[in-house]
Structures are given as structure tokens and as C-alpha cells.
Amino acid sequence: MAKDNMIQVENLTKMFGDFTAVNNISFEVGKGEVFGFLGANGAGKTTAMKMLIGISKPTHGAATVAGYNVLTEAELVKRNIGYMSQRFSLYNDLTIKENIVFFGGIYGLSSKDIKEKSQTMINELGLHDMTNSLVGSLPLGWKQKVAFSVALLHNPKIVFLDEPTGGVDPITRRQFWEMIYREANRGVTIFVTTHYMDEAEYCDRVSIMVAGKIEALDTPKNLKSQFRVDSMNQVFLKLARNIE
Amino acid sequence: MGIILNNISKSYANVPALDDISFEVAPGELFGLIGPDGAGKTTLFRILTTLLIQDRGNAAVAGYDVLKQYKDIRNHVGYMPGRFSLYQDLTVEENLTFFATIFGTTIEENYDLIKDIYIQIEPFKDRRAGKLSGGMKQKLALCCALIHKPKVLFLDEPTTGVDPVSRKEFWEMLKRLQQKNITILVSTPYMDEAELCDRIALITNGKILQINTPEAIIASFPKKIYKVRSSNTYQLIQDLRIYPDTHSAYPFGEYLHFTPKSEAFGPMDLSKYLEERHHKGIEVKETVATIEDTFMDLSKAQE
Incomplete structure (x- = not known):
């Protein structure tokens, strides 16, 4: 494995009975890269992501994430990655502060670290007046920004973001992407799924899954010239339509 | 006979969800409510489908008042809520039969209306609704909302x-x-879908920012707008933030x-600054606003 690769995937396959959900995919993601993992609903993205974060075992193939083997070192993978999804991120019945303390504890940070980290995080988010508000009372966009920061509490080398901006208002959605850029600039690798095709353009490289396979993988610029279109939306429509 | 709303307001425990909303949807119109999570879209749907009573104002759907004639409304509208709300343990066909029966009709009677959509899920008609993929659930929900031939669809x-395809x-x-x-009233957080509607209302924090055709809303954008890029997007955002002549700078693809x-802004000045x-690979070009630009400009002004 090249020493700067944060994700290295070789011939990864997952079968459920006779159904091949993920069919022999291979790719790598470099350190500090923003990698967009796209595909239609049911294309196999979630299944692939579950294998990469160490909660589902591959049927064939191998993958290394943050330097650890997902099959034999799943616990180490989990400790060295961050993860947030649209569905479950934080506890609505806890305050922002309580969520930070809780997740900090889960990741084994000392109380001193938690205190320092939460101070930095609250400063960066500009959340001073709201640290004692219940997370459930925050607008969705704020929840997602807090959830992203919480996913970074333990300084993971790579963060997996599963549709982090679905339904978020356009201004907050862009603030969220600025946070992504900032972390990538600090060297954190970002692995992100989205249904917003303008966000696909923000990624350094993008892969598009169709029916369990990766049908395209390149920079947005190269994909657009390869398919002779001017937006990632058109690339996506062309690929997913043609296969059917 | 479409939809009429006059000064509708609704609060939950003193938190306003809708603040003095008025608009009309003409019969046969495809009208879009465009706004993010928390804008008040669902509250509005629930009032119009008679599932929630407004604090103030009045509204009529298909000619019926939402308070006095709620039973008539329920017979003449179809409603597909945001959360999947069919019976997961019934099959595709059983769900559809169930909804047809409730409304005193049969699948055969209105088959014409749902045919295009239903044939796509018909191969799975014996599968339980809970076992369908997202796209198929959505098609089934739409069939169930249409089976009684509603005048107005929410x-x-x-x-x-849902993926772009x-x-x-x-x-x-x-x-x-x-x-x-x-008549169709549809809500979405995806601004690119706005352009597919006849008219749209931009809504945020319980207030309407603007109502018009998508073309007119785009044309009303009050400023000149430029697309800018360089090889380092993150640095570009930072540098535009501190550029003295910046009103707004947002990533767009x-x-x-x-x-x-300023009115006097010249693109060459910005290129020089960058x-x-x-910065390498600098490009500054005048461009056309989108619905999303307008939405952000209006919600920024509202703050």
C-alpha cells in the first residue's frame, strides 16, 4: 500500500444470498483528499461504506482504512475513523455540551482533553450562547455542523459522512462544506456521499456506483470532459440511465 | 377551486411555525414550496389537509373551507406525507386496495390515473411494502394518494x-x-427542482420570501453576479471573505x-487582488443567478 493512502480497497465484494450488493470494487483515497462516493439509491453505497467502517464483513476482497485491515482489525478501524450520518448523529435529549462529553468519553478522551476540545469546537462554531440547549431544539443545519465536529473529537485521520447535508438550508449547507474544506486542508481525509450534484463538484475526486460496481472514478473535471457534458448532474444522469 | 390561503399563522408553544402566510394556487397549477428543513412546509401541508388547526387566518382547498368542510376536503385531496406512511406489513397490492376501499372506489375504476406509475411496481405487487426499495416505496405512496382521483394533490x-435519476x-x-x-402543491429542499414548477413560493422560518414564476424570481435578482474560481477553493473562500468589496461569496459547484x-466593481480588480x-488559474466571469442565489440573498436580507 502506498504510504499516503488512507483507504485502499481491492476487489471488495459483498453478497447477500444470491444478490451481489457490492461487486468487486477497487479504489484508493489519499491523505487529505475529499472523495465523493456517489450512486443511485440501492446501488450499494451504504453496503460498501459499512464494510469500510468495520461493521460489515466483506464476502471477498480486502480493504485497509487508516492503515488497518477492515476484516482482521475492525476495532482499530473504528477507533481511528470518524462517522456521521443524516439519520443518527447526536442525542436530541442531551445538550450540546452533554453530547460532546458523552462522545468524548466513548472515544476514551481524558476529561482534560474533552474540556479543551469542546472549548475549541464551541469557538469555531460560534455556539457560545447555545451550549446548554438541547440538541433537539437546534435547526437541522446546526445539528449537522455540531455532529461533524463531534465526529472529529478524537482526531481521526479520516471521516465518513453519509448524506450529511440532506434537507439543510442552502447557506448552512455551504458553511458545512467550508468546514469540510478546512479539515481537508488540515490533512483529514473526507469520504462523503451526497445527492446534491453541486456538492459532487466540490470533491477532489468522485466515484459513481451503478448496480454494485464503480462505473466511473476521476476528478469532476475529467469526468465532465469524458462524458462531454458541463455538470456532474449530467454525468450522473448519463451513467445511471445508460446502464438500465 | 385550487388552494387559497389568507393570513395563516400557527405557533407551537409560542414558537411561530407559520407567520401570516397568504397565497393562491390556481386549478391545474403545479406549485412548489421551496425551503429548507424547519421552514414550516409540513405545518402548512397539515393545515391544508385538515390534520392541524391554524391559530389565525383561513384557507380553502378545492372550494372547501379547511375548518367547516374538513370532511369534504378529505374526500377530494390526496396527501403523500414526508415520512413513508403506508402499511409496511401489507403487500403492494393490499395497500392500494385498502386505500381504494376507504375512499369507496376500486383500483379498476381509476386505474387509468395510476397506470403509468403502477406498471413500474406491478412486478412486485405481492411484496410487502416494508421490503421495497426507496424509489418503489415512493411510487407506491403516490399511487395510494391518487387512487380516489383527487382534485388536489399534496x-x-x-x-x-432520492438520487438525481x-x-x-x-x-x-x-x-x-x-x-x-x-392541482399539485409540492415541497422540496432541492432548489434545482424549483424550475420545474409553474410558480413557486420561497419559504424560510415560517415566512414567505417571494412568490412568482421561477423565471421571474431569477430575473428579480438585484445584483450583478460573478462566477469565480482558482486552483485552491478553500483559500479562495478565505480571501474573498476579507476582500473589501465582497457582499457575498458562496461555493456553487x-x-x-x-x-x-459597489456598483463600480470591475472583474479585473478582483483578478488582480487574487x-x-x-492564486493560480484565476477566472472571474459574469454569470446568471439561480433560484438558490435568490433564496440565499433574500434569507440573508431577512436576518
Whole structure:
């Protein structure tokens, strides 16, 4: 494995009975890269992501994430990655502060670290007046920004973001992407799924899954010239339509 | 006989969800409510479908008052809520039969209306609804909302979390339904879908920012807008933030959309500024605003 690769995937396959959900995919993601993992609903993205974060075992193939083997070192993978999804991120019945303390504890940070980290995080988010508000009372966009920061509490080398901006208002959605850029600039690798095709353009490289396979993988610029279109939306429509 | 709302307000425990909302949807119109999570879209749907009573104002759907004639409304509207709300343990066909029976009709009687959509899920008619994929659930929910031939169809975020291909197909289905004289009120957080509606209302924090045709809303954008890029997007955002003539700078796909404060702004000045800050591959070009630019400009002004 090249020493700067944060994700290295070789011939990864997952079968459920006779159904091949993920069919022999291979790719790598470099350190500090923003990698967009796209595909239609049911294309196999979630299944692939579950294998990469160490909660589902591959049927064939191998993958290394943050330097650890997902099959034999799943616990180490989990400790060295961050993860947030649209569905479950934080506890609505806890305050922002309580969520930070809780997740900090889960990741084994000392109380001193938690205190320092939460101070930095609250400063960066500009959340001073709201640290004692219940997370459930925050607008969705704020929840997602807090959830992203919480996913970074333990300084993971790579963060997996599963549709982090679905339904978020356009201004907050862009603030969220600025946070992504900032972390990538600090060297954190970002692995992100989205249904917003303008966000696909923000990624350094993008892969598009169709029916369990990766049908395209390149920079947005190269994909657009390869398919002779001017937006990632058109690339996506062309690929997913043609296969059917 | 479409939809009429006059000064509708609704609060939950003193938190306003809708604040003095008025608009009309003409019969046969495809009208979009465009706004993010928490804007008040679902509250509005629930009032119009008689599932929630407003604090103030009045509203009529298909000619019936939402308070006095709620039973008539329920017989004449179809409602597809944001959360999947069919019976997971019934099969596709059983769900459809169930909804037809409740409304005193049969699948055969109105088959014509749902045919285009239903044939796509018919191969799975014996599968339980809970076992369907997202796209198929959505098609089944739409069939169930249509089976009694409603005059008005309410669709609350039908495409949220749906991939671009299925979203496009869904909108093609809506356009065909519109041909059959059904009035459609649809909400979405995806600003690119706004352009597919006859008219749209931009809504945020319980207030309407603007109502018009998508073309007119785009044309009303009050400023010149430029697309800007360089080889380091993150640095570009930072540098535009501190540029003295910046009114707004937001990422838009592979470019940033930039609006200047001053009338006298010249793109060459900005290029020069970025060169001084060691940017490579600089491009500054005038462009056309989108619905999303307008939405952000209006919500920024509201704050």
C-alpha cells in the first residue's frame, strides 16, 4: 500500500444470498483528499461504506482504512475513523455540551482533553450562547455542523459522512462544506456521499456506483470532459440511465 | 377551486411555525414550496389537509373551507406525507386496495390515473411494502394518494434523499399528472427542482420570501453576479471573505458565486487582488443567478 493512502480497497465484494450488493470494487483515497462516493439509491453505497467502517464483513476482497485491515482489525478501524450520518448523529435529549462529553468519553478522551476540545469546537462554531440547549431544539443545519465536529473529537485521520447535508438550508449547507474544506486542508481525509450534484463538484475526486460496481472514478473535471457534458448532474444522469 | 390561503399563522408553544402566510394556487397549477428543513412546509401541508388547526387566518382547498368542510376536503385531496406512511406489513397490492376501499372506489375504476406509475411496481405487487426499495416505496405512496382521483394533490418532500435519476423520473410523473387536471402543491429542499414548477413560493422560518414564476424570481435578482474560481477553493473562500468589496461569496459547484458591494466593481480588480494573493488559474466571469442565489440573498436580507 502506498504510504499516503488512507483507504485502499481491492476487489471488495459483498453478497447477500444470491444478490451481489457490492461487486468487486477497487479504489484508493489519499491523505487529505475529499472523495465523493456517489450512486443511485440501492446501488450499494451504504453496503460498501459499512464494510469500510468495520461493521460489515466483506464476502471477498480486502480493504485497509487508516492503515488497518477492515476484516482482521475492525476495532482499530473504528477507533481511528470518524462517522456521521443524516439519520443518527447526536442525542436530541442531551445538550450540546452533554453530547460532546458523552462522545468524548466513548472515544476514551481524558476529561482534560474533552474540556479543551469542546472549548475549541464551541469557538469555531460560534455556539457560545447555545451550549446548554438541547440538541433537539437546534435547526437541522446546526445539528449537522455540531455532529461533524463531534465526529472529529478524537482526531481521526479520516471521516465518513453519509448524506450529511440532506434537507439543510442552502447557506448552512455551504458553511458545512467550508468546514469540510478546512479539515481537508488540515490533512483529514473526507469520504462523503451526497445527492446534491453541486456538492459532487466540490470533491477532489468522485466515484459513481451503478448496480454494485464503480462505473466511473476521476476528478469532476475529467469526468465532465469524458462524458462531454458541463455538470456532474449530467454525468450522473448519463451513467445511471445508460446502464438500465 | 385550487388552494387559497389568507393570513395563516400557527405557533407551537409560542414558537411561530407559520407567520401570516397568504397565497393562491390556481386549478391545474403545479406549485412548489421551496425551503429548507424547519421552514414550516409540513405545518402548512397539515393545515391544508385538515390534520392541524391554524391559530389565525383561513384557507380553502378545492372550494372547501379547511375548518367547516374538513370532511369534504378529505374526500377530494390526496396527501403523500414526508415520512413513508403506508402499511409496511401489507403487500403492494393490499395497500392500494385498502386505500381504494376507504375512499369507496376500486383500483379498476381509476386505474387509468395510476397506470403509468403502477406498471413500474406491478412486478412486485405481492411484496410487502416494508421490503421495497426507496424509489418503489415512493411510487407506491403516490399511487395510494391518487387512487380516489383527487382534485388536489399534496406532496411533502417526495424527493428528499432520492438520487438525481429517480428525482428526474418523479418530476416527469408529476408533469403527466398535471395534464390530467390535478392541482399539485409540492415541497422540496432541492432548489434545482424549483424550475420545474409553474410558480413557486420561497419559504424560510415560517415566512414567505417571494412568490412568482421561477423565471421571474431569477430575473428579480438585484445584483450583478460573478462566477469565480482558482486552483485552491478553500483559500479562495478565505480571501474573498476579507476582500473589501465582497457582499457575498458562496461555493456553487466548481465555481464560487460572488456579488460585489459597489456598483463600480470591475472583474479585473478582483483578478488582480487574487493574483497578489498567489492564486493560480484565476477566472472571474459574469454569470446568471439561480433560484438558490435568490433564496440565499433574500434569507440573508431577512436576518
